[in-house]
Amino acid sequence: QVQLVESGGGLVQPGGSLRLSCAASGNIFSFNVMGWYRQAPGKQRELVADISSIGLTNYADSAKGRFAISRDNPKNTVYLQMNSLKPEDTAVYYCNWKRAGTVYWGQGTQVTVSS
Numbered sequence: 650q651v652q653l654v655e656s657g658g659g660l661v662q663p664g665g666s667l668r669l670s671c672a673a674s675g676n677i678f679s680f681n682v683m684g685w686y687r688q689a690p691g692k693q694r695e696l697v698a699d700i701s702s703i704g705l706t707n708y709a710d711s712a713k714g715r716f717a718i719s720r721d722n723p724k725n726t727v728y729l730q731m732n733s734l735k736p737e738d739t740a741v742y743y744c745n746w747k748r749a750g751t752v753y754w755g756q757g758t759q760v761t762v763s764s
Contacts, residue, residue: 658758
């Protein structure tokens with residue numbers, strides 16, 4: 650079992666920034682991929698960005714150039730720095746941990762971009 654605890658969501662104005670954090674605990678193996686997905690009302694959950702334990706990153710086109718994912722392996726924590734936020738970034742953001750076909754999800758954190 651892996652437990653994921655997210656933090657850092659909230660309300661921000663367009664053009665603003667937020668930093669999401671997700672701390673993993675439990676049966677953490679040395680190689681895994683952690684990432685962030687989001688789900689807006691009425692839409693499917695979609696990948697935002699992920700990062701492997703050796704630092705390989707993958708971004709959705711909508712996140713490229715605005716968001717940056719990073720991780721601190723000793724702390725088993727992944728971060729998502731979100732800049733130049735737009736109203737269409739409004740969604741529940743979910744942390745994700747996966748390894749060898751096993752996937753765990755966090756409870757989600759709301760990000761609202763509105764003036």
